[in-house]
Amino acid sequence: MKPISTGNRSVQDLLHSMVEQKPRRVTDMDPSSDNAECGYMKYQDGGVTPTDPKKLKKGLSHVESRGDYSAMNPTSSATGRYQMLYNLIKDQPEMSGVSRDSLSRAPELQELLMDKRISEGINGPSLSRNASDLEKEYKHQLGDKWVFSDDEVAALTHFLGRQGTRKYFASLRDGTEYEVPGQNKTPEEYLRLFNEGVNRK
Helix, strand or coil, X not given: CCCCEEXXXXXXXXXXXXXXXXCCCCCCCCCCCHHXXXXXXXXXXXXXXXXXXXXXXXXXXXXXXXXXXXXXCCCCCEECCCCEEHHHHCCCHHHCCCCHHHHHCCHHHHHHHHHHHHHCCCCCCCHHHHHHHHHHHHHHHHHHHCCCCHHHHHHHHHHHHHXXXXXXXXXXXXXXXXXXXXXXXXXXXXXXXXXHHHCCC
């Protein structure tokens, strides 16, 4: 297969350079930042792993795109198998020179970016860190209403963002209504399809 051109660098070159990248650990989070609503606060972390990253990716790929690497949302910058927001990942080092269209035709790069999103974070807390932090924060508050696995919490933060998921859990605690911004699935429907994907053979 002919390498996808990304300026003077091929995707293969970018993937090779990514292996040599060391993740940053920055602790100056600002929950009030513009990116906080999307779960992309300004720090990167590592070391926390959800119960099953492969299962998490399997469920997310099903609910987000039915496994279609070329999927491009017509109303947002969500791109690829996991519908990551291009506008929020385009400044990552491994994305240098990679257009949205090129990303949609680069399965290996999408997989590496999603692995990074799960374990290290991309311009914000990792999905693994989100799952760990939010379980600690809300499991006791919700009591019998806490029916979520680590992977389901991670999936919700991919969908709603870290702060959006906090608002959803708070609504369950307080018995109030939570509305997903825009024209989107409800959290319950998202998790139903997520688990449908996880359980597919």
